[in-house]
Amino acid sequence: MGILDDVVINAKSAAEAVGKKAGQLVDVSKLRISAAEINSEITKRYQALGQYVYEDLRDKISEDTEAAGKVTELDELTAQYTAVMKELNDKQNRTVCPSCGKRCSSGDAFCSVCGTKLGE
Ligand SMILES: [Zn+2]
Incomplete structure (x- = not known):
């Protein structure tokens, strides 16, 4: 269902x-x-x-002008969100684990949740 x-x-x-x-x-x-x-x-x-x-x-609706416009808007908002979160994390000396998304301290060598190597 x-x-x-x-x-x-x-x-x-x-x-x-x-x-x-x-x-x-x-x-x-x-x-x-x-x-x-x-x-x-x-x-x-x-x-x-x-x-x-x-x-x-996502790929199939690119020929529908209205839907494609909405996809573009969503992509732009996602990019803005990523940029704002990066700035926020930088100001708070935080970094986001690329593997699990956990906010870690910038000085951490590894993610405390999943163990991924940080800072690269
Ligand atoms: Zn992680």
Whole structure:
């Protein structure tokens, strides 16, 4: 089953749960929390789907002008993020392990998590 199917099933379960309480006093705040949680999950899954599509179709969508533009924007933002993180790490005397992504001290010879040699 796909990730969107899970959301549909959860929404169905939530609807059934609400149905069982018909005739009873419904706790509005619980419903609001439930709605917020489901909405948050939908947002997360849209993000996951977008990342999946981006990674899977990156080369194939280059002929679609609008999609290609969005890929370019994302690549530029990623480059900006990398540059900002490098500047931040430099200011804090940190270096990022190229293997596992752990932020290590600039003076460390090896990554404390995975043991990769640092500083090259
Ligand atoms: Zn590491």
